[in-house]
Amino acid sequence: MKPAPFTYHRPVELDAALDLLGRLRDAGQHAKxxxxxxxxxxMLSMRLAEPAHVVDINALAGLDGVDVDAAGVRVGALVRHRGLERHAGAGAVLPLLRQALRxxxxxxxxxxGTSVxxxxxxxxxxxxxxxxALLGGAVVARSRRGERRIQAPDFFLGPLESALEPDELxxxxxxxxxxxxxxxxxxxVARRHGDYAVCGVAAAVTVDEAGRVRAARAAYVSAGEGIGALDLGAAVAGAGVDVAAWADAGELARGLVATESDIHASAQYRSQLVAVLTARALQDAAAQAGLDSTSHASALDPAQGAR
Ligand SMILES: Cc1cc2nc3c(=O)[nH]c(=O)nc-3n(C[C@H](O)[C@H](O)[C@H](O)COP(=O)(O)OP(=O)(O)OC[C@H]3O[C@@H](n4cnc5c(N)ncnc54)[C@H](O)[C@@H]3O)c2cc1C
Structure with a gap:
């Protein structure tokens, strides 16, 4: 199929782009x-979206920077996935970005494709x-009305739905x-590398100087309709290297994540993946934090499934 007709705009200045988006919104015109x-x-080609206007932002200057500071990593709207994946400073501060982008x-x-x-x-x-969702942070949105920071828990409203207003960039x-x-x-887990995941898990584990787990969180890909992070600390907080608690955290996650069936996998299979991948991701995260729990690897063996 071909896209439905639309008017193509390619502003070269940010203010012009914001003014255009504002005017289109005032006129009740659907713009993307x-x-x-x-x-x-x-989505245009399949006519899942039929905007009357498409506003191409690729000619805008100043949106292609990656800045690393004490707070974290700020990524401009025109930074490509590949650029962020290869950014040494971002990778050093937030290895999770590189792990996920690959x-x-x-x-x-x-x-x-851009990360924003x-x-x-x-x-x-x-x-x-x-x-x-896992790391926390914000999306910086700008319009003619000014700038606002939308915190991660407020940004994702539902599948393919964000908190951005129609005139916001x-x-x-x-x-x-x-x-x-x-x-x-x-x-x-994906059927082939590069495919959308059947199920994925991003995990973070915080360990104190005595080697005890202080916090454990996970966020999910392709598990269900929601985007958000789970606090799994109840299953592992206070655990040390001699406690195989990761599988318990996986079971906790299994009970909390409402999985969905689609043509790629049943909800039941996804629930199993949630449990197993959560345990594995938490163990890997703990190892990166310096907590060696490899002696409990059998509890995480996917062939055995999570306990
Ligand atoms: C074959 C294929 C496989 C893929 N596999 C994966 C995968 O495994 N994992 C994955 O995560 N992604 C995958 N993608 C999607 C890819 O990561 C996209 O790059 C990404 O989802 C969107 O980024 P984009 O810059 O291309 O956005 P666009 O396609 O240009 O836009 C996407 C949406 O976001 C809006 N938008 C974009 N930028 C802004 C902005 N700055 N301000 C306001 N609104 C904005 C657009 O209006 C549109 O609604 C795949 C894509 C293809 C074609």
Missing amino acids: VLAGGQSLLP QVAHPTIRNR GSLCHADPAAELPAVL AVATQFHRPPPGTGTAFVE
Whole structure:
């Protein structure tokens, strides 16, 4: 199929883009922002979206920077997945970004698709929304009315639905740096590398100086319709290296994540993946934080399933 007819705009200044989006909204005209086009163009071609106007932001200057500071990593709206994946400073501060981005589609798609665009698309099957939900942070939205920061828990309203207003442009996103002693991990199961995940888990474990778990959280990809993070600390808080609590955390997650069936997997199979992958991701995250619980690997063996 071909897209329905639309008017194409390519502003070269941010103020002009914001003014255009504002005017289109005032006129009741449906407009879509075009960034990397890796999700929007298929939706236009399949006529799942039929905007009257497409506002291409690729000519705007100043939106392609990655800034690393004490607070975390700020990513501009025109930073491609591949650029963020290869950014040494971002990778050093937030290895989870690189771990997750390597699971996003194929390099050709990562060369074009933007990380902020992935957040705006708000797909529960995408990796980066889970990363933002897990780490915390905000999307920075701008319009003629000014700038606002939309915190991660308020940003994802539902599948393919974000809190952005029709006249708002997401100019950047901020991923928070986790507290000291935190390790992170990302694991997923996909039928082929580069496919959307059947199920994926981003996890963070914070360990104190005595080697006890202080916090454990996880966020999910393709598990259900929601985008958000779970606090799994109840299953593992206070545990040390001699406690195989990760599988218990996996079971806790199994009970909390409302999985869905689709053509790729049943809800029951996804629930099993939630339990097993949660345990594995938490263990990997704990190892990155310096907690060696490898002696409990058998409890996490997918062949045996989570206990
Ligand atoms: C074959 C294929 C496989 C893929 N596999 C995966 C995968 O495994 N995992 C994954 O996470 N993704 C996958 N993707 C999607 C890819 O990651 C996209 O790049 C991403 O979802 C959207 O980024 P984009 O820059 O291309 O956004 P676009 O397609 O340009 O836009 C997507 C949506 O976000 C809005 N938008 C974009 N940027 C802004 C902004 N700055 N302000 C306001 N609104 C904005 C658009 O209006 C549109 O509604 C795949 C895509 C393809 C084609």
